[in-house]
Amino acid sequence: MPELPEVETIVRELRPKLVGLRFRDAWADWPKTVRQAGGLEHLRKEIKSRKILTVRRRAKYIVIDIEGKKTLMIHQKISGHLLYGKWKLIEGKWVSTVAGPLRDDPENRFIRVVFSLSNGYQLSLADQRRFGKVILADDDKVGELKEIRELGPEPLELSLKEFAALFRKKKGKLKQVLMDPAFIVGIGNIYSDEILWRTGLHPLSRVENLSDIDIRDLYKVTKEVLEAAIKRHGSSMDDYRRPTGKLGSFQEVQRAYHRTGQKCAKRDGGIIERLKVGGRSAHFCPVHQMLK
Ligand SMILES: [Zn+2]
The missing domain is CATH 1.10.8.50 (Helicase, Ruva Protein; domain 3)
Known part of the structure; x- marks a missing residue:
């Protein structure tokens, strides 16, 4: 399971790529992942065209603050990791269109959630065991969420x-x-x-x-x-x-x-x-x- 150094690495590497871009849409193959985000349809509506303001970490959560006073949190749980690249949906499976580890490393092939971005790239959650989750909250309510409220110090x-x-x-x-x-x-x-x-x-x-x-x-x-x-x-x-x-x-x-x-x-x-x-x-x- 990703721990602090892995989540911190993901946040540091995603921040310069994502800040300033807008979400275009979201896709998920597994309804449970976005259950905490009010379901996929709600998530799609809420993030559409919203600009990404910050990418940060709290405990093992990847926290993405977006326009409209919303916060998107992703917990990678046991086997999840967020990837940044370009994929195409071919016969129900997302396949990386760029050669390299995103296409060739089997650990990167279990794409469960895809966020399309305004620059033509995508942010994807690869998650073989499907325990990862996406939470969408009003940014002033994040501290009150059960998942965040009960966390100890950094x-x-x-x-x-x-x-x-x-x-x-x-x-x-x-x-x-x-x-x-x-x-x-x-x-x-x-x-x-x-x-x-x-x-x-x-x-x-x-x-x-x-x-x-x-x-x-x-x-x-x-x-x-x-x-x-x-x-x-x-x-x-x-x-x-x-x-x-x-x-x-x-x-x-x-x-x-x-x-x-x-x-x-x-x-x-x-x-x-x-x-x-x-x-x-x-x-x-x-x-x-x-x-x-
Ligand atoms: Zn020893």
């Missing part, structure tokens, strides 16, 4: 003091806490594994047992990992792709996620193991990651 915007205060109020298993969007947003399976591997904390460590030094390390490493991943345009170990259809490259420097059975890169003799935490997999080194 990890890259917290000071050490705020971060520490947050952790001091919390109890639970560290991996699970890091992945709880009501506590802190944008961190999922990949980045919680990588953050914990780098801090040397075991995923089952109890938050209430962390020392001040542990929390300071966790703060520093969380920022480092998320920023490094943004620099590498996210991780394409799974189905995530950039808006051009190309891969991110953070998977090349991942040290824990999906490395079960491989030697720990710290060369401490550890072999990466996998265990279940709250229904999700945690990958960790049993030698250098300490249980607190």
